[in-house]
Amino acid sequence: MGKADRQVTGAAREDADTGAFEYALSVHDMTVAYHRRPVLWDIDFDAPAGKLIAIVGPNGAGKTTLIKAVLELVPRISGEVRIFGRPYREQRHRVAYVPQRNSVDWDFPVTALDVVVMGLYRRIGWCRPVRRQHRLRGLAALEQVGMADYADRQINRLSGGQQQRVFLARALVQDADLYLMDEPFAGVDAATERAIVQVLRALRHRGKTVVVVHHDLQTVQEYFDEVILLNMRVVAAGPTEEVFTPENLRRTYGGHLSLLERVGQRMTLRDGR
Amino acid sequence: MVECSLNGLLNSAHLHWPGWSELLRVLSLRDFNTRVVMLGTTLLGMAGGLIGTFLLLRKQSLVGDVISHATLPGIGIAFLVMEVASPGTGKWLPGLLLGASVSSLLGVACFRAVVRFSRVKDDAALAIVLSVFFGLGIALFTVIQSVPSGNAAGLHQFIFGKAAALLPEDVALIAGVSTVVVSVTALLFKELLVLSFDSGFAAAAGYPTQVLDAVLMLLVVAVTVIGLQSVGLLLVVAMLIIPAAAARFWVQRAPAMAVVAALIGGIGAWGGVVVSALFPRMAAGAIIVLVTATMFGVSMLFGRRNGVVQRWREHFWLRARTEREHLLRAFFELVEARDPNAVRWAGLEPMADETAVSVGELVSKRRWTRRKVMRLIRRAIREGLVQATSGGRFRLTRRGLAEARRVVRNHRLWELYLIRHADLAPALVDRSADAIEHVLSPEIVDELAAELQEQYPYLAVPPSPHATGPAAGDG
Numbered sequence: 001m002g003k004a005d006r007q008v009t010g011a012a013r014e015d016a017d018t019g020a021f022e023y024a025l026s027v028h029d030m031t032v033a034y035h036r037r038p039v040l041w042d043i044d045f046d047a048p049a050g051k052l053i054a055i056v057g058p059n060g061a062g063k064t065t066l067i068k069a070v071l072e073l074v075p076r077i078s079g080e081v082r083i084f085g086r087p088y089r090e091q092r093h094r095v096a097y098v099p100q101r102n103s104v105d106w107d108f109p110v111t112a113l114d115v116v117v118m119g120l121y122r123r124i125g126w127c128r129p130v131r132r133q134h135r136l137r138g139l140a141a142l143e144q145v146g147m148a149d150y151a152d153r154q155i156n157r158l159s160g161g162q163q164q165r166v167f168l169a170r171a172l173v174q175d176a177d178l179y180l181m182d183e184p185f186a187g188v189d190a191a192t193e194r195a196i197v198q199v200l201r202a203l204r205h206r207g208k209t210v211v212v213v214h215h216d217l218q219t220v221q222e223y224f225d226e227v228i229l230l231n232m233r234v235v236a237a238g239p240t241e242e243v244f245t246p247e248n249l250r251r252t253y254g255g256h257l258s259l260l261e262r263v264g265q266r267m268t269l270r271d272g273r
Numbered sequence: 274m275v276e277c278s279l280n281g282l283l284n285s286a287h288l289h290w291p292g293w294s295e296l297l298r299v300l301s302l303r304d305f306n307t308r309v310v311m312l313g314t315t316l317l318g319m320a321g322g323l324i325g326t327f328l329l330l331r332k333q334s335l336v337g338d339v340i341s342h343a344t345l346p347g348i349g350i351a352f353l354v355m356e357v358a359s360p361g362t363g364k365w366l367p368g369l370l371l372g373a374s375v376s377s378l379l380g381v382a383c384f385r386a387v388v389r390f391s392r393v394k395d396d397a398a399l400a401i402v403l404s405v406f407f408g409l410g411i412a413l414f415t416v417i418q419s420v421p422s423g424n425a426a427g428l429h430q431f432i433f434g435k436a437a438a439l440l441p442e443d444v445a446l447i448a449g450v451s452t453v454v455v456s457v458t459a460l461l462f463k464e465l466l467v468l469s470f471d472s473g474f475a476a477a478a479g480y481p482t483q484v485l486d487a488v489l490m491l492l493v494v495a496v497t498v499i500g501l502q503s504v505g506l507l508l509v510v511a512m513l514i515i516p517a518a519a520a521r522f523w524v525q526r527a528p529a530m531a532v533v534a535a536l537i538g539g540i541g542a543w544g545g546v547v548v549s550a551l552f553p554r555m556a557a558g559a560i561i562v563l564v565t566a567t568m569f570g571v572s573m574l575f576g577r578r579n580g581v582v583q584r585w586r587e588h589f590w591l592r593a594r595t596e597r598e599h600l601l602r603a604f605f606e607l608v609e610a611r612d613p614n615a616v617r618w619a620g621l622e623p624m625a626d627e628t629a630v631s632v633g634e635l636v637s638k639r640r641w642t643r644r645k646v647m648r649l650i651r652r653a654i655r656e657g658l659v660q661a662t663s664g665g666r667f668r669l670t671r672r673g674l675a676e677a678r679r680v681v682r683n684h685r686l687w688e689l690y691l692i693r694h695a696d697l698a699p700a701l702v703d704r705s706a707d708a709i710e711h712v713l714s715p716e717i718v719d720e721l722a723a724e725l726q727e728q729y730p731y732l733a734v735p736p737s738p739h740a741t742g743p744a745a746g747d748g
Contacts, residue, residue, distance in 0.1 A: 071477045097477035104471045108330065109527045118467045122478050127460045154525050170474075 023085070024049040024178045024209035025070065030079025032062070032069045038232075039065045043079065045228055045237040049177075050207050052200055052223060054214040054240075057230035058253050063213040064100065066230065067180050071097055083178060093122070096176035098167050100183050106156050112166045113138050113151040119170040141169040144202070146195045161192030168199060179203065179210040186215060197223055220244055291551040299550045307550050313444035314436055314503050314542040314561065320451040321500065321509075322516030322538025323458050324492045326531045329517040330469040331489070335399050336381060337510040340490075341497050342403045343380025344373035344506055345410025348431055352417060364427060366443070370498045373431075377494050380406045434505030436557030437549055443502055450499045454492050458531075465489060466527055504558030511562040512538060519569040522576025537572075541565030593652075600649045601658065601677035602684060603638045604630055604669050606737070613736070628674075629666040682734045686722055689738055 025047040032040040040062045047053050055063050068074045070081050072088060083091035096119070116138040117130055124134060142148045145165040150158060155166065164184055171179055184196055200210050200223070214220060220227060220240065227243045229235040229252040236243045236251075302308045328337055351372025356363035380402055387398040414428060439447075458465070467475045468485045476482045493513065500509035516538035520530045545561025552560075574581050608628045635646045650667055653659040658673035669677055 068473075073473055073476055092477075092479045095477070097474060099471065099473050099477075103473060105332070108470050109521065109525055109530050110466075110470065111526065114526065115470070118463075118470070118474070119478075121463050121467055122480070124463070126464065130463065174478075 022049060023047060024051075024083070025211060026080075026082040026085075027066075027070065028080045028082075030069060030081065031077045032065055032074060033077050034065075034074070038077075040069065041233045043230075043234055045234050047209065047211060047226065047228070047237075049084070049209050050204065051209060051225040052204050053209070053211045053226040053228065054220050054224040055211065055228045055230055056214055056217065056220060056252070057235075061231040061252075063230055064182055067097075067182055067211070067213060070180065071095070091178075094177040096171035096174040096179045098171045098179070098181040098184055101160065101164050101167060101186065103182075106158075106163055108155060110155055111152050112142065112147060112155055112158060112162075112169075115155060115166050116141050116169045116173055119173040137173055138169070141172040142166070144172055145169045145199055146191075159189070161188035164188050165192055165195060168196060172199070177208055179208060181210065181212045183213050183215060185212075185219075217249070295551060299547055304550075307546070309441050309444050310436060310439045310503075310550075310557075311543060311546045313439050313447040314546050314557075315539045316448050316451040317496070317500055317503060318512055318516070318538035318540070318542030318561070318565070319535040320454045320496050320538075321512035322520070322534035322536070323531050324454055324489075324496055325513035325515075325517040325538070326520065326527070326534045327458070327465050327469055327489055328493055328513055329521075330466075330527065334510075334514045335396070336384065336490075337493060337497070337513045339380050339384050339399055339403050339406075340377045340494055341501075341506040341509045342410075343377040343406035344498065344501060345376075345407055345431070346413055347372035347374065347376025347379075347410075348428065348501075349410055349413030349417060350376070352428060353413070356420075366446070366502075369431075370446075370501070373498050373501060374494050376406065377497060378490070381490055381494075430505070431501045432505050432507060433556060434501070434503050434508065434558030436503035436546065436561065437553065439503060447499045447503070450495050454495050455535075457488070457492060461485070461488065462528065462531075504561055508558050508562045511565065512542070515562070515565045515569050516541065519565075519572040519576075522572040522578055522580050525578055537565065537568050541568055596649055597653060597656070597658070598680045599639060600635075600646075600653055601669070601673060601680050603635050604628075604659070604667075604673070605677040605681050605734075607634050607638060608669075628668045629662045629664075630668065631664075631666050678734050682722075685735050685737055689735065692738055 023046040027043050027045055030040060030043040031038060032043075043066060055066060057063055065074060069076050070088065081088055083095060088095070113135060117134055119141075120130075120134050120137065124130060139148060139151055142151050145168050147162060147165050147169060150162060150166075155163060158166065164186075168181075168184060171181070185193055188196070200212070203210055204225075212224070214224070221244060224240055226238065227240050228237040229243060229248055231252045236248045298304065299307055302311065325337070328334055348369050349372075351369045352363045354372075355365055355368050362368075383406075384398050384402045387393055387402065388395055391398075393401070417428065464475075464480060464485055465488075467478075468480065468482055468489070472482050475485075496513065497506075497509050500512055504512060516534040517530070519537050520533035524530050524533050541564045542561050544564040546557060548564060549555050549557035549560040572580065575583075577583060607630050632643060632646055632650070635641065635650075636643055639646075641649075650659055653673065654661070658670060658676060659667050660670050662668050
C-alpha cells in the first residue's frame with residue numbers, strides 16, 4: 001500500500017509541476033442542508049496547493065459544515081469536490097482531518113501516543129496489530145508538536161492545548177498532502193498557539209496545503225496566505241492581502257439576517273419544524 | 274420476634290445451608306452438570322465483558338437494554354412459525370435464537386430510525402422501543418398459550434434464564450458463539466477503538482463506520498442471545514455493562530480494560546454458578562448478576578483509578594499537607610516579623626529562643642481556634658518539624674525550618690508571579706496564592722524561580738510582597 005501511495009503522490013506532483021492540478025482543493029456549486037434547511041449555498045472556490053488557507057466567518061456561517069461536506073461526513077445536496085484534481089474517494093489517503101477538540105470524549109481510556117497512532121491505523125491495515133515502528137513514528141510526531149514528554153499520559157490528564165496538539169500530531173503521522181483542521185486554535189494557551197503555527201509553517205515548507213477553520217480575525221494576516229470568507233456562501237476567497245479587507249469583513253460579519261438566512265428560515269417554517 | 278422468624282427462614286428447608294463436602298464437590302467439578310454449566314456461563318461472562326467494553330466506550334450501554342428486550346417478540350414469532358410449519362418442533366433452540374436475533378436487530382434499527390427521523394431524543398426513543406417490543410413479545414406469549422396445541426411451557430425461561438439447567442448442547446452453542454465474538458473483537462480491536470473514540474475521524478480516514486457499527490451491534494446481539502438461556506433477557510445487559518464499568522476503576526488503557534472486563538465477567542459468572550449450585554433453589558442468573566455487581570462495588574470503592582477510597586485518601590492527604598504548610602508558614606512569618614534576617618538566609622541557623630513562638634501568637638496569626646493550633650502542633654511534633662521549648666512555647670526544628678523556607682518560598686514566588694502576570698493588587702494575592710501553592714510541582718517552582726528570582730538572587734526566601742500581619746489569610 002505504501003508503494004502505491006508514493007506512486008500516486010509522485011504522479012500528482014508531476015502533474016502539479018506542469019500546471020494540471022495547481023489546486024489542492026476545488027469546490028464547485030456545493031449546497032449542503034441539515035433537515036432540508038440549507039446551511040451552505042453554492043459554495044465555489046479553488047484553494048491553491050502549498051499554502052496556508054484560513055476559512056473565516058461568524059458563528060453559524062457553516063465553516064465546520066464546509067469541511068465536513070468536503071470529507072463527505074455530511075451529505076451534499078449538490079456540487080462537486082476535487083482534491084488535487086480528483087474525487088475525494090480516490091484521494092482519501094492524501095487528506096488528513098483534525099476535528100474540533102470538543103467533538104470527542106477526552107475521558108476515553110487511551111494515552112496521548114495511542115491517539116496519535118490512530119492516524120496510522122489505515123496504513124497498518126485491517127486486523128493487524130500496532131507495532132513498535134508505528135509507536136516510534138507516533139513519538140516523532142509528538143516530538144514535532146512539543147509533546148514527546150507526554151506520550152504515555154492519559155488524555156484526560158492533558159490540558160486543552162495539549163489535547164489539541166495531540167490531535168495535530170495524529171494528523172501529522174498520516175503524512176497527507178492536504179490538511180483540513182477545524183478550529184485548532186480554539187481555546188488554546190499561547191505556547192500551544194506558537195507550537196501549532198510552527199507546525200503549519202513547517203508543513204507549508206514541505207509543500208503541503210493546510211486549510212484551517214479560524215476564528216481569531218487578528219491573527220489571520222500574520223498566519224495565513226489565503227483566506228476564504230464564509231457566511232453560508234463564499235463572500236470572497238483569494239490571497240489574504242486582496243481579500244481580507246474591511247469591506248469584505250463587513251459583508252461577511254455585518255447584517256445579522258442576510259437574505260439567504262431569511263429564505264432558509266422560511267423554508268424550514270413551511271416544513272413545520 | 275423478627276429474629277425468630279429470620280432464624281426460621283434460614284433454617285427452613287428452602288434455604289438449606291451447604292456443608293464443606295458440598296462446597297468441595299462443587300468446586301472440584303465432580304458433577305458433570307456443574308462442569309457443563311460452569312463452562313458455559315464463564316465463557317458467556319468473558320464474551321459479555323469484552324464486547325460490553327466497547328458498548329460502554331461508545332456510550333451505548335442502554336442500547337444493550339433495547340437489544341435484550343427486543344428479543345422477546347422474535348422468540349414468540351419463531352415459535353409460532355415453527356409450530357405451524359411442523360407441529361411439535363416449536364421449541365427448536367437454534368430457530369428460537371435466530372428469531373430473537375432478528376427481532377433484536379429490528380429493535381436497534383427502530384431505535385436509530387426514531388432518533389434520526391423525529392425530534393425524540395435518545396433516552397425517550399430507548400424507552401419507547403424497548404417497551405413496545407417487550408410488550409409485543411408478552412402479547413405473543415399470551416396468544417401462544419391460548420392456542421390449544423401450542424405447548425408454550427418453557428418459553429418463559431428466556432425472560433428469567435435457567436443457568437442451572439443448561440444442557441451440554443446449549444453450552445456447545447454458547448462456547449461456539451463466545452469464541453466467534455472474542456476472535457472478531459480481537460481482530461477488529463483497533464478499528465472498534467477508533468470508531469468509539471472519534472467516529473468522525475474514522476469516517477474521514479475511510480473506515481466504513483456504519484459497517485463497523487453494525488458489526489459491533491451484531492456482536493452484542495450474539496452475546497445477548499446466547500445469554501438469554503442462562504441469565505435471561507432482563508438481566509443479560511448486566512453481563513455486558515457491569516464488568517466493563519468495574520474494569521475502568523483498575524486500568525487506564527482500552528486493551529487492558531477489555532481484558533480486565535472479560536476477567537471480571539468470567540469470574541462473576543463462575544462465582545455465580547458456584548453459589549447457585551450450593552443453593553439450588555435460587556435463580557442462577559440473578560446470583561451471577563449479584564456476584565458481578567459485588568465485584569463492581571469492590572472496584573468502585575477500592576479501585577486504583579478514581580476508586581472512592583483512593584480519592585478520599587488523596588483528599589485527606591492534601592488537606593493534611595495544606596494545614597501543615599500553613600502552620601510552618603505561620604511560624605516562619607512570626608519569626609520573620611521580629612527579625613527578617615533570622616530566617617530568610619539559607620545556612621544561617623537561628624538561636625533557639627529567637628524562634629520560639631507562643632500558641633497565642635499562632636492563633637492570632639491564622640484565625641485558627643486554639644484547639645486546632647494544638648492539634649496541628651502535636652502532629653508537627655510527631656513529624657519532627659516542631660519541638661517544645663521552655664514556657665509553653667514552640668519552635669521549628671532544623672528540618673522544620675528547611676521545610677518552612679521551601680513552603681514560604683513557593684508561596685511568595687507564586688504571589689510575585691500573580692502580581693507580575695495576572696495584574697493583581699498585592700493585597701488580593703495572598704488568598705489565591707494560598708490555594709495554589711500546595712499543588713505546585715517542583716518543575717513549576719523552578720520555572721517561577723527562574724523568572725522571578727533574579728530580583729532576589731541571594732535570598733533563600735524572597736520578602737513578602739504584602740504585609741504579613743495577623744490573620745493575613747485563612748485559606
